[in-house]
Amino acid sequence: MLLKDEVEMLRRIPLFSGVAPAKLKLLAFTSDRVSYRADQALFRQGDMADAAYVILSGTADVSVDTPSGQIKVAEVEHDSIVGEIAILCDVLRTATVTASTPLEALRISKEHFLKLLSDYPEMTIEIMRVLASRLSHTTAELSEERSKH
Amino acid sequence: MEKSLTRYIWSNTRFQQIWILTVVAASMIPYFLSFDLPKQIVNGPIQGTGFEAEGATQTFMRIQYNLPYFGKVMFFEGLQLTRFQMLMALSLVFLLLVVINGLFKLYINTYKGRLGERMLRRIRFELIDRVLRFPPSQFKRVKSAEIATMIKDEVEPMGGFTGDAFVQPALLGGQAITALVFIILQNFWLGMIAAGIVAVQGVVIPRMRKRLLELGRQRQLTARELSGRVGEIVDGIGTIHGNDTSNYERADIAARLGLIFSIRYDLYQWKFLVKFINNFLAQVTPFLFYSIGGVLALQGRLDIGQLVAVINAYKDLPGPLKELIDWDQSRQDVQVKYAQVVEQFNVDMLVDPHIQAVVHEPVGKLEHSLNAVNLTLSDDSGARLVEHVSLEIKLGETVAIVGNSGSGGEAIAEAFARLIWPDSGRITIDGKDILELPESITGRRIGYAASDAYFFHGSLRDNLLYGLKHAPLTKVEYEGAKAIKYKWDINEARLAGNPDLDLNSDWVDYQSAGVTGPHDLFSVVRPVLEAVMISQDIVDLALRSQVDTTTHSDLTNRIVELRQALRKSLKEEDLDGLVVPFEPKAYNPQATIGENLLFGTVKRPMMTNLKLAAHPYFRSILRESGLNIDLYNMGLEIAANAIELFQDLPPDHPFFQQLTFMTADDIPTYQLLLQKLQGRDFDAASPDERSSIIRLSFAYIEPRHRFGLLTDELMAKIVDARLRFHKNLPDDLKAVVERYDAKKFIESANLMDNVLFGRIGFTQADGPDRIRVILRDLFDKLGLYDSVLSIGLDFDVGSGGKRITNVQRQKLNVARALLKRADYVIFNRPLPALDQRVQDQIMRNILQDLHEEGHAPAIIWVLANSSLANLFDRVLVFDRGTLVEDGTHATLLEKNGIFKELVS
Structure with missing residues (x-):
């Protein structure tokens, strides 16, 4: 895949x-x-x-370690970005991401x-938007979970 | 050391001095004879005295003496010679005397030179010997660079002076007196004039030179301080950069140089003033001779022959006299220097030489416990570090010393290592003070490692095995010329008071490391390296280094096997794509175009890529294949892409790291080039422009840069050019280009490239890391792991070990202390540069795993973190310089004392 194809793929990512x-x-x-490769x-x-x-192609599983073992919490597919939280707030990786199919990705240091x-505030805003929507999603899940108990 | 240089020289070289004095005395005879001869020649054959009659002859060379008891004894009757014959005979005698005098001079100077060089060697050695015996506290006060200057530069003139110390005054004084006496004998009053001027010179000049000596002393001190400061700047460069104090240092150095300049300039002025007066006084004498002697000759009270002889003799007087005065100055000068140096090296409490005596035999195990008896230690300012501590460490016991930093544990450890000497109390083994035990016992049977690991310039191996090099253990047999040279070396060393220990001998004490020789050394080195968790680093060093195929033939001979095994294991693990191998007839997409063309490596530093690209043969290959045009067009594309991507970025933008084929500074240049060349054909560009464009193509790797420029056709063309390049390679290139050959070890490539024989795919996630793990297993499986470690240990650690990281230095320092297999090993917070987790792991490795193989030393570990104290047999708790608790981990926990507080 050439640079120009990658650019096309990047453009499809909302971020x-x-x-x-x-x-x-x-x-x-x-x-x-x-x-x-799968499972890597x-x-x-x-x-x-x-x-x-x-992620340019393929899918990956997001899982976290819990005392009762590894739990898969989400699945990501092409055109999505993973691992940005830990580099934004300087914490250790909060989850494990494993390729579930052969996967191609761009690794941004x-x-x-x-x-x-x-350099590009519009990207920052976009990141904020994505994070905020994830947060509201998580909050919703949490309250749903609480209401069950 | 002897305070007076003259006495020091006399006591060390008196027999040689007496010999040379005798020779000098003997040389006086022909010297004196040569004075009288000109008079005889002028008065005799030339002016005709004694040859008045026609055909008159005179006796030549009659040797007859009046001896007591025997009366007149005739040894040689002599020859009867005519006036002409006499002239020739006397002239020949004169020539003979010239030759004899010259030969004497040659012998005397050579002898003196050798004497001086031996003396210099002796002084230097003695000074370094003293440094080796300084008490530890001395090193807190001296700067290393100053000591180095003293030993290297300041004693240098002493060597030159040694030869002259007694000979010069004897010789020159003899010459001067001879000349003077001769003048006096010719004419009493002329002689007295000369003597008077000499006396004035002898009194005035040394007085004037007093100031010169003082200035010389200041010059020496300031120069020494300067080298001390230069040493500080080099050592402290990090601190200087970190604080923006480089200009402060500049000011300091400029001020020092200013001071040195003013001293030197002053010295210079005085020196030439003194020279002027000296020369003037010397020249006044002939003036007096010509005027007064001339008058005397005119009056007929002095014959002309006498006057010529006096003037001739006087020619020989100012020379020796001046040199004599110079000698006196250099005597005072070196005496001052010597006194200065000796003052620095005359240190109290020097270690007694017998403590450091060479011991070739193995030293037996210690069989007694290590005791501190009522020990009090203090720092340089006198503050108490430890007060009245008594404790006993038994053989084989593991002891943790805990406490807040500065509570005394570190000081105790340093005292056990003899780095601090007790104020009162002592440290004993079997009742003997360890400071009085020979170092052959303490240095071999006690190991010590603290955080300030020192590494000597040399290989990692040298440094790792440093703790085993106590004495030359093998006798090297020299043959032929080497044997003669060795004998000569030994003899000279002894004559200069140096030891005759052979540096070429194998100093490594394999036996005490628990092995039999170099071949099984790794059976003990490897577990230790594993324990301190550094073997991976060493393997990595090995992978990055070029391998000497003669010393490591065990590995390099098996390179084909290694490469095949790697392919196989990659295949087995389904990792085929991880490494793309080099194939002679295929393009390797993971390598640069340049690499694909060359298909080999160049031997640096004889050849570089730039030089190769400019080589006519290489250029002709490009031209003939038409690749130059392809690569040129490709280069233009690359430049256009790079400029499109990067033109708006500021030069310090981090993205430039990705731009491997140009730097930020090149962007404007290429921008101009592009404007000029884009849309025009190859011929429009000048040769320089072409090469700077083609250069870009050489660094291009399609999977990495992804500009989509590489077609199958182009790849085939490149491979074709590669084959043609290697086919008719001219001899000059053959010597510096090593072609990739699957059957051969490539000497100019590093070990990693050699084993991979290909390139790691760029798109492979964590490729290099995975390859490292695979290679490590592979080496182990093939039994080559030790060889790889051995290659890694060849790494040159640089000055002070600065080429390896602080973490690596501290780990190796611990390894070095362990390799000795001492009976007591002391670790004084040895690994502060490491993460706590790694420190803990290493401590576990050492305490638990290393004991398993039989050798179980007593380990005394000053812990930075008391949480691991439970690994030890016994725990000592220090607080404010006293030992407050002592017991097993469990009992101390029960006690509810300070230890419990520390742990919680």
């Missing part, structure tokens, strides 16, 4: 939809293209966070990702 194509091309160029981990819970991943956010 980057507002960014000019030239900038997306730069982002793609400065990121590493990595491929994973992108990163593990508790690791130091050094990059975020944009922490330094580049943060630089990108400071």
Whole structure:
């Protein structure tokens, strides 16, 4: 896959939809293209966070370690971004992400990702929007869970 | 050391001095004879005295003496010579005397030179020997660079002076007196004039030189301080950068240089003033001779032959005299220097030489406990670190010392290692003070590691085995010329008071490490390296280094096997794509175009990529295949892409890290080039422009840069050019280009590239990490792990070990202390640079695993974190310099004392 194809894929991701194509091309160029086989981990819970991943093709499972073992909490597929939380707030990885099918991703290093956010406020806003919607989603799930008990 | 240099020289070289004095005395005879000869020649054959009659002859070379008891004895009757014959005979005698005098001079100077060099060697050695015996506290006061200057530069003139110390005054004084006496004998009053001027010179000049000496002393001190400061700047460069104090340092150095300049300039002025007066006084004498002697000659009271002889003799007087005065100055000068140096090296409480005596035999195990008896320690300011502590460490016991930092545990550990000497009380083994035990016992049977690990310049191996190098254990047999050289070396070493220990011998004490020799060394080294968790680092070092195929042939000879095994294991684990191997007839997409073209490596530093690209043969290959145009067009595309991507970014933007083929500074240059060249064909570009464009293509890797520029056709063309390049490779390139050959070890590539014989795929997630794990297993499986460690241990650690990280240094320091297999091993917070988790793991490894193989030393560990104290047999708790609790972990916990507080 060439740079220009990656740019096309990046444009489909809501997070980057507002960014000019030239900038997306730069982002793609400065990121590493990595491929994973099924069952290979992108990163593990508790690791130091050094990059975020944009999934170009394939799907991955998000799981967390609990005292009763690993629990799958979500599934991500192409055109989504994972691992951005840990690099935004400098914490260890909060979940393990494992490829469930052969997977292609763009690995954006922490330094580049943060630089990108400071250079393009529209991306920052987009990130905020995504995070906020995830938060409301989580809050909703939590209250639903509480009301059950 | 002897305070007076003259006495020091005399006591060490008196026999040689007496010999050389005798030779000098003997040399005076022909020297004196050569004075009288000119007079004889002028008065005799030239002016004709004694040859008045036609055909008159005179006796030549009659040797006859009046001896007591025997009366007149004739040894040689002599020859009867005519006036002309006499002239020739006397001239020949003169020539002979010139030769004899010259030969004497040659011998004397050579002898003196050798004497001086031996003396220099002796002084330097003695000073370093003293440094090795300084008490530990001394090193807190001295700067290393100052000591180095003293030993290297300041004693240097002493060597030169040694040869002259007694000979020069004897020789020059003899010459001066001879000349003077001769003048006096010729004419009493002329002689007295000369003597008077000499006396004035002898009194005035040394007085004037007093100031020179003082200035010389200041020059020495300031220069020494300067080198001390330079040493500080080098050592403290991090602190200087970190605080923006480089200009403060500049100001300090400038001020020092200013002071040195003013001293030196002052010195210079005085020196030449003194020279002027000296020369003037020397020149006044001939003036007096010409005027007064001339008058005397005119009056007929002095014959011309005499006057010529006096003037001739006087020519020889100012020289020796001046040199004599110079000698006196250098004597005072080196005496001042010597006194200065000796003052620095005359230290109280020097370690007695017998404590450091060489012991070749193995030292038996210690069989008694290590005791601190009423021990009191204090720091340099006199503050008490430990007060009245008594404790006993039994053999084989593991003891944790806990307490807040500064509570005394570290000081106790340092005292056990003899790094602090007790104020009162002592540390004993079997009732003997460890400070009085020879270092051959304490240094071999007690191991010590603290956080300030020192590494010597050399390989990792040298540093790791440093703790085993106590004495030369093998006798090296030298043959032929080497044997003669060795004999000479030993003899010279002894003559200069140096030891004759052979550095080429194998110093490593394998036996005390628990092995029989170098071949099974790794059976003990490896577990220790594993225990301190550094073997992976060493393997990585090995993978990154070029391998010497002669010393590591055990691995390099098996490279084909290794490569095949790697392929196989990658296949088995279904990781085929991880490494793309080099194939002679296929394009490797994971390698750069340049690599694909060359299909080999260049031997640096004889050859570089740039030099190769400019080589006519390489260029002709590109031209003939038409690749130059393809690569040029490709380069233009790459430049256009790079500029499109990066032109708006500021030069310090982190994204530039990804741009491997240009730097931020190149962007404007390429922008201009593009404007000029885009849309025009290859011929429009100048050769320089072409090469800067083609250069971009060489670094291009399609899967990494993803510009979509590489077609199958182009790849085939490149492979074709590669084959042609290697086919007719000229000899000059053959010597510096190593072609990739699956059957051969590539000497100019590192071990990693050699084993992979390919490139790790760029899109492979965590490729390099996975490969490292695979390689590690592979080495282990093939029994090559030790060889790889051995390659890693060849790594040069640099000055002070700065080429490895602080973490690595601390781990290796612990390993070094363990390798000695001492009976008591003391760890004084040895690993502060490591994460707590890793520290704990290493401590567990050492306490639990290393004991398993039989050797169980007593371990005394000053813990930074008391949570692991339960691993030890016994816990000592220190608080404010006293031992407050002592017992097993369990009993101390029950006690509800300080220990419990520390743990919680």
